[in-house]
Ligand code: ADP
């Protein structure tokens with residue numbers, strides 16, 4: 517690695533089916549290692565769920581605003597997931613890695629592959645559920661998705677898991693404390 521590269525922060529891509537626990541796990545790492553590790557807040561055209569605030573979980577916008585932002589090349593990657601647009605703001609990502617902070621991207625497999633193609637040094641981590649039954653149980657337990665949204669998420673879960681072979685690390689989030697420790701071990705081997 518050159519000294520120029522060593523000054524830059526790493527990009528950590530965390531993917532996995534909806535409801536598997538990506539947000540809980542990413543928050544654990546970011547809270548513990550901030551300000552050296554930061555969370556990339558994505559932009560989305562999906563409606564906020566109960567309790568979600570603009571600029572906190574996501575930057576919320578309309579589909580046409582999102583399309584305008586695509587034209588302006590505002591996203592390092594973007595994808596249509598479960599029928600809505602989601603994108604990683606390019607400026608936040610570049611500013612942070614250029615300033616030596618590590619950035620965590622909680623994004624789907626399409627986005628993960630796009631970032632990895634552009635930034636082959638990005639660290640790819642996939643979170644697996646212990647079973648599909650448990651995954652459905654977690655999505656229901658979160659109590660934030662309609663029955664239709666739940667069905668879409670369960671269908672997409674199988675497709676996402678098929679792509680896990682493209683990821684360098686695969687963790688099973690069964691016992692949450694163990695999954696946190698496993699993820700932390702991966703982070704600590706880089707940061
Ligand atoms: P994602 O970001 O992958 O969609 P979340 O982080 O929102 O998933 O987690 C979905 C739900 O599952 C949340 O209610 C969360 O508290 C719960 N959860 C996460 N990990 C576990 C675990 N290991 N065991 C039981 N429940 C979990």
Ligand code: 5GP
Pocket residue numbers: 531532533534535538558559562593594595597598602603604605622623624625626627628
């Ligand atoms: P949710 O609607 O449950 O918050 O997220 C749905 C899916 O969108 C998850 O798989 C999540 O990782 C993914 N996602 C969130 N932000 C982005 C993003 O900026 N880009 C891409 N490609 N996927 C994202």
